[in-house]
Structure formats: C-alpha cells, structure tokens
Amino acid sequence: MMKAVSCAYVRASAQALSNSLRATGVAVATRQAHSDLQVPDFTAYRRDSVKDTRRRNETAEERKAFSYLLVGAGAVGGVYAAKGMVNAFVGSMSASADVLAMAKIEIKLADIAEGKSVTFKWRGKPLFIRHRTPAEIETERGVPTSQLRDPETDDQRVVKPQWLVVIGVCTHLGCVPIANAGDFGGYYCPCHGSHYDASGRIRKGPAPLNLEVPTHEFPDETTLVVG
C-alpha cells in the first residue's frame, strides 16, 4: 500500500516535471503505473470456496448469510442488553414498594362515633375524618355558595355525606386547625383565626381556600381508603 502511494507520488511529480519540460520543448519518456504495479495476492484471506479466482461466483449468498448471521447474533445480544437497560432505568422512575405502602391509609369507620373528628397521619400530614351528624349535613347543604370565598357545594367535597375527609393543614400558612371549634362548628385555626365549617370550607379569617379534600373511596360500608 505504501509502495503504491509513493509510486503515485513519484508518478505525479514526474508528470509535473515532464509537463514543465514539455513546455520548455524537451522530450521526456514517462513511466506508466498500470504496467508495473502488481495485483496483491489475497489468497490467505480468501475462503476456500473462492480460492480459485476463475470459478463462477455461486457461493456468494452462503458467504453473505454467514457474515450477516454473525452480525445478527451480535445485534440480538445488543437488543437484549438495551431492553434490560431501558427496563431498569424506566423501572427506577416508578415509586418503590415502601413508598407505595405509605401512600394509602385504610381506616375502620366503625371506630369513629357520630359527631367526632379524628386525626390520622397520612403522607406526613394530618388527615381529618369527621363523622357528621344529620344536622351538620343539613346545615352545610343549605349554605349558599355565593356567600363563600372559595365556592364549593357540600356535595362536591364529600363522597358520602356523613363522612368528611380533609387534609388538616390550614390553607393560610399551614397550621393545623382545631376540630369542633370556631364560629361555624367545624375547624378553627389558632394561628391567625381562620374559621372553617363542617364541610372544611373557609368562612371567616385570612385563609384563601377550603381545606383540601384528598381522593378517597369507600370499598365497603365500614372501611375508608384515602390515597
């Protein structure tokens, strides 16, 4: 290969020289490369079926099939590894089992007497479960939304009317309100005096929004699942 390159270089410079000489009128004989460059012998690299260069090329497909088979086997391994890696990375984004276990809370409703508000810890926050009396339900249903700072009807905030489920964090500055206190018979925040009614709605004081209602459901009559 090096020999061929250097020959080409010599040839090119000889050409340039002869051109310049021809311009000055001196005749020069030029060497032609094709007559004295030998075709290299590739016998050592040829497969047995193509050692004889004069034979008809009948085995091309088989030879290509072998090469592609090797490449394909590598690709299959690559696909397997890539799939495993993608699986691992995508799987690492999903919540782990301990997080999922803490994400839900199951509450036995039979333990909560009517008229009582019970506090649970859920996702690091206090969770108020209130067993409302029929009188409280009636009162909250009768409140016109036009009077409310954050207008929501009682039906929008509860799944079952006798059970109120709210997160016990005041929407003003995050204190924990006190149950069964305040001017509206619901919750009262001692920090800055926000009054919430028995539906967890802000009625008086600085808080801008109603107490947050987490997604919850009742799988059967006696259990409540929050989360």
Add this chain to the structure above:
Amino acid sequence: MKVIYNTLFKRTSTYAVAIMASAFFFERAIDVSANMIFDTVNKGKLWKDIKGKYE
C-alpha cells in the same frame, strides 16, 4: 443458508424484524436458563425448598 439469506437477511426490514423476533426468544432462553442455574447452585437454601418445614 441460501434460503435464510434471501428471505431474511437480504432486506434491512426483514433483517431487523428477524433480530427483534429472535431477541424475544433469546431473552426468554437466557432468563429461564439463568434461573435454572441459580436454582441448582442454591438448591436446599431457597424458600421453595424449605417451605415444607414451616407450613
């Protein structure tokens, strides 16, 4: 070989499909055999082997 080349390897589309399809079976074979090797090496230590003692 000739048939495989002409039906699968000649076109890139069929070649890619063949690679994906065989990757599926390859994965299954690798996983099953790896589990089998693990089970034979750890025979007697696994929960499914000692389960009978505690039930």
